[in-house]
Amino acid sequence: MEAAKTAAKAADVNVLLVGDGACGKTKVWEWLRSNLQAAADDKYVPTVMNEEPCQLREGSETLCVWDSAGPDDYARLREMMYASLRIDVVVVCIALRDGITPHDKARIKVWVLEAREARPSARILLLGTMSDLQPAGGADPPTQLSGLLDELGCGWLEVSAKTDQGDRAGLVSAMRAAGISGQAEAVRRAALRDAIPAALRPIRASKVLAATDALFDTGLTASEVYDALLSGCETDDGRQVVTGLGMPFVQRMRASRGMLGAYTASVVGGIAAGGVCVLLLGLLRSPERLK
Numbered sequence: 220m221e222a223a224k225t226a227a228k229a230a231d232v233n234v235l236l237v238g239d240g241a242c243g244k245t246k247v248w249e250w251l252r253s254n255l256q257a258a259a260d261d262k263y264v265p266t267v268m269n270e271e272p273c274q275l276r277e278g279s280e281t282l283c284v285w286d287s288a289g290p291d292d293y294a295r296l297r298e299m300m301y302a303s304l305r306i307d308v309v310v311v312c313i314a315l316r317d318g319i320t321p322h323d324k325a326r327i328k329v330w331v332l333e334a335r336e337a338r339p340s341a342r343i344l345l346l347g348t349m350s351d352l353q354p355a356g357g358a359d360p361p362t363q364l365s366g367l368l369d370e371l372g373c374g375w376l377e378v379s380a381k382t383d384q385g386d387r388a389g390l391v392s393a394m395r396a397a398g399i400s401g402q403a404e405a406v407r408r409a410a411l412r413d414a415i416p417a418a419l420r421p422i423r424a425s426k427v428l429a430a431t432d433a434l435f436d437t438g439l440t441a442s443e444v445y446d447a448l449l450s451g452c453e454t455d456d457g458r459q460v461v462t463g464l465g466m467p468f469v470q471r472m473r474a475s476r477g478m479l480g481a482y483t484a485s486v487v488g489g490i491a492a493g494g495v496c497v498l499l500l501g502l503l504r505s506p507e508r509l510k
């Protein structure tokens with residue numbers, strides 16, 4: 220894994236291919252590195268750990284594309300890859316051999332959720348594989364998936380590694396663009412979060428309210444707003460100002476990574492430490508921001 224980590228560190232953009240077992244990830248990976256013979260070979264060898272990067276150059280950037288194992292049993296292995304390879308872009312692969320089925324839509328959501336949990340800063344692309352096996356007739360995949368693509372904010376591309384069909388250059392350029400824009404967004408979010416602690420001094424309810432509004436207006440998620448406010452509400456003598464954030468926020472916390480427990484603990488801990496309680500009525504005023 221050390222060699223893989225070194226390659227990932229040197230790359231400008233790291234891309235991870237994910238998707239169900241036998242959906243064609245490894246063949247896409249071979250196709251991307253122009254190993255057309257391996258891509259066209261019908262032999263199926265399930266992947267467990269493929270530490271070899273597919274290195275590509277796009278403009279002045281280098282990309283590393285990493286293959287992964289599809290079955291659920293390998294979730295922990297993928298989790299490790301997301302973090303240690305510093306994944307910027309996740310390509311969720313869906314085999315088009317039966318067109319797009321309701322099962323495919325459910326599985327896409329599962330893969331997107333896994334990616335967002337493991338690597339919240341990564342951008343996501345959806346890739347239809349095995350386009351040579353796509354049944355004739357019926358709506359095309361982007362039309363069938365249009366609602367889902369809007370909901371997930373993902374782009375769509377399709378290829379056949381076996382028959383060398385699909386826009387390889389377009390895929391590489393989409394991966395690069397997604398990686399670069401995701402990194403810029405991560406830097407912007409980190410700068411915003413860092414700016415909040417200073418902006419809250421001295422801590423007043425009106426300032427906390429204004430900071431909350433400003434953070435939501437810039438598109439940070441509820442948990443990022445929460446983290447920024449809590450770090451900004453630490454007083455110089457180490458006491459935490461308790462932020463009573465309103466029910467919509469708490470509900471959102473429950474949905475996002477079990478943060479309700481952390482929230483409750485900080486409220487209780489803050490009260491025990493003699494902190495000041497600030498009730499953020501602004502969040503009750505506009506719960507639609509929490510969606």
Ligand SMILES: Nc1nc2c(ncn2[C@@H]2O[C@H](COP(=O)(O)OP(=O)(O)OP(=O)(O)O)[C@@H](O)[C@H]2O)c(=O)[nH]1
Pocket residue numbers: 238239240241242243244245246247259260261262263264265266267287288289290348349350351352378379380381382
């Ligand atoms: N017809 C056709 N078959 C394909 C294509 N891509 C992959 N296959 C076949 O599908 C099977 C699985 O492909 P893999 O690329 O190994 O699948 P995978 O997603 O890497 O599977 P895991 O490593 O188990 O997660 C192989 O038998 C491939 O030959 C394609 O574009 N067209």
Ligand SMILES: [Mg+2]
Pocket residue numbers: 244245246264265266286287288
């Ligand atoms: Mg594989």
